[in-house]
Amino acid sequence: MKKCVLALVLLSILGCAEKQKENIKLSGPVFGTAFNIQYSSENQINYINQIDSLFNVVNQSLSTYIQDSDISKLNRNELNKVDEHFIKVFEASKNIYKTTNGIFDPTIGNVVNAWNFGAEENKFLTDSTTIDSLMAFVGFEKLSLSGSTIIKPAETYLEFNAIAKGYGIDVIAAFFESEGVDNYLVDIGGDMRVSGINKERNMPWQVGIDDPNFDGTQSYSKVIALKDEAMATSGTYRKFKIDENGNRYAHIINTSTGYPTKTNILSSSVIAEDCMTADGYATAFQAMGVEGVKLFLKSNPDLKAYLIYLNQDNELETLALNGFPE
Secondary structure: OHHHHHHHHHHHHHHHHHHHOOOEEEEEEEOOEEEEEEEEOOOOOOOHHHHHHHHHHHHHHHOOOOOOOHHHHHHOOOOOEOOHHHHHHHHHHHHHHHHOOOOOOHHHHHHHHHOOOOOOOOOOOOOHHHHHHHHOOOOHHHOEEEOOEEEOOOOOOOOOOOOHHHHHHHHHHHHHHHOOOOEEEEEEOOEEEEEOOEOOOOEOEEEEEEOOOOOOOOOEEEEEEEOOEEEEEEEOOOOEEEOOOOOEEEOOEOOOOOOEOOOOEEEEEEEEOOHHHHHHHHHHHHHHHHHHHHHHHHOOOOOEEEEEEEOOOOOEEEEEEOOOOO
């Protein structure tokens, strides 16, 4: 009897110790922002070296901010062979391009640069002649993929900055799953993907949605629980330019006109199965407007969205769609 009691006490102690086991927490700079990763596994191995290596591989393939990356060389017409990361992002972008009728278009990059929102700095070329000349080479339908070979017009500039961060998150998630890590949160610049639960707290992963603060401060008025899904947020309240006349230009470019999109949406958060998909649609929804997003989501029930926008009285309103957690 004493042995049974002792065994129960030991089991109880071990159970408590397991619940109190801290997550491994990793952080650092990446993709022009910061990553914050938490996970718990049976062996509690620190994977920082592998994660840094994966980030470098993705950057070398997809970053227009790196001069010798594959995409930078492609834009200079110095190569046309691409790796598996490039192919996956290309195919996903093509799908979002089609479903949004071109609202999401990675070939808008040179126009983004002209408005000084991209990798090429010190530009603010908003005259109509410049924009019209650049728009002549915009259109993702002009590009094709044959095996690992990209075929594109020499003048077309390609950039995946609206989706590559989400893909980088998915790469880390895939690595964790290959290592048998079932409970993790991968956050890069506020976009994230989670699996399982937060073992340290023995509860679902709790994540916040940024308030649209124009002054650069960060606050959360909405916190939700995520499980085995990804969320990305795109906002017009942080990344904007002000010209010499005091006009504010948001970074979401209208892919039909080449000019910044006029939208009442300040923030769009999207939940999807993977973060690359969530990232791409969060950007596209910025340009659609509230009614456009509502119509789009009626035929895309696999996506959940949360919009923060200004109504006709210039007051903040929110809208949860397709079962986005309240």
